Amino acid sequence: MTLLYKADPVRGEQWKALFAERAPDIQWRAWPNLGDPQAIRYLAAWQAPDDLETLLPNLQVLFALSAGVDQLDLDRLPANLPVVRLLDPGITQGMCEYASFAVLSLHRDMLRYRQQQADKHWQAHRLLPASKRRVGVMGLGLQAQQILATLRPYGFALSGWARRRRCIAGVDCFAGDEQLPAFLGQCDILLCVLPLTEQTEGILDRQLFQHLPKGAALVNMGRGGHLVEEDLLQALASGQLSAAVLDVLREEPARPEHPFWRHPQILLTPHIAAMTQPESAFDVLLENIRRHQRGDPMLGQVDRKQGY
Incomplete structure (x- = not known):
């Protein structure tokens, strides 16, 4: 049974050592050294190679080394090939840490204080109690629920929105397009x-921003494709939004002339909210391989129709 790895070669060495120690029955190969392509049953990758069906004729499962799969063109993959996303607890922990950092930075007005430091200007501003700050999360999957649980002890008024109805203790939940404006209207930090x-x-656009309270702030930890960047710049210029923390962009890395680099109301990070760590992800990946070998359902298998 052979697995082909196609991602960061440095972390690949960690994966290789873990497989050698804890799953020696699974042969490890690293792209582009395929050996006999017909022996490869599993592919663990960030992005799939072209002509996958021809290149790996006996491939049985594609394991995406990420929590999301939007970097994969699912339409170009063999229709009967299971695609499984990585339910790495380390990714969830990283997302919770980043969400706490971003929300607290906006809650405590740190972008303004960063600019004041650059201007050598010493001035304190009124602190709003956390109980008076309304924080809303778009998307209520497992990671979002963990983020909400992490934010709860600070005392923020928490709400969430998803396509389908959810019920989460301590969270005011909204669902569907018809409830989206009401959800947005009570989000100080989104x-x-x-x-x-x-x-x-493109859901984070001018129309959506208009539903937020004037002066609200944005955190995008999803994907760059969610945000209409020009609409964000206009919302910041008009005062509709006061600040934004962005971990993702449509084009990564950002080109040197990108306006977000020096914008005083934007805190930009290079897609580092969470990273797959072999130490925490290995057990999840190995368990799914064993499940496949036993004929059991795999955890995190992607619904092609929904795209996740």
């Missing part, structure tokens, strides 16, 4: 952790 699909492409 976090986007939605999957990127045809329905969510």
Whole structure:
């Protein structure tokens, strides 16, 4: 049984060592050293190679080394090939840490204080109690629910929105397009952790921003494709939005002339909210391989129709 790895070669060495120690029955190969392509049953990759069906004729499962799969063109993959996303607890922990950092930075006005430091200007501003700050999360999957649980002890008024109805203790939940404006209207800080699909492409646009309270702030931890970047710049210029924390862009890395680099109301990070760590992800990947070998359902298998 052979697995082909196609991602970061440095972390690949960690994966290789873990398989050698804990699953020696699974042969490890690293792209582009395929050996006999017909022996490869599993592919663990960030992005799939072209002509996958021809290149790996006996491939049985594609394991995406990420929590999302929007970097994969699902339409170009063999229709009967299972695609499984990585339910790495380390990714969830990283997302919770980043969400806490972003929300607290906006809650405590740190972008303004960063600019004051650059201007050598010493001035304190009124602190709003956390109980008076309304934080809303778009997307209520498992990661979003963990983020909400992490934010709860600070005392924020929490709400969430998803396509389908959810019920989460301590969270005011909204569902569907008809409830989206009501949800947005009570968000002082809005976090986007939605999957990127045809329905969510460009959802963070001028129309959506207009539903937020004037002076609200945005955190995008989803994908760059969620955000209409020009609409964000206009919303910041008009005062409709006061600040934004962005971990993702449509084009990564950002080109040197990108306006977000020096914008005083934007905190930009290079897609680092969460990273797959072999140490925490290995057990999840191996368990899914064993499930496939036993004929059991795999955890995190992608619904091609929904895109996640």
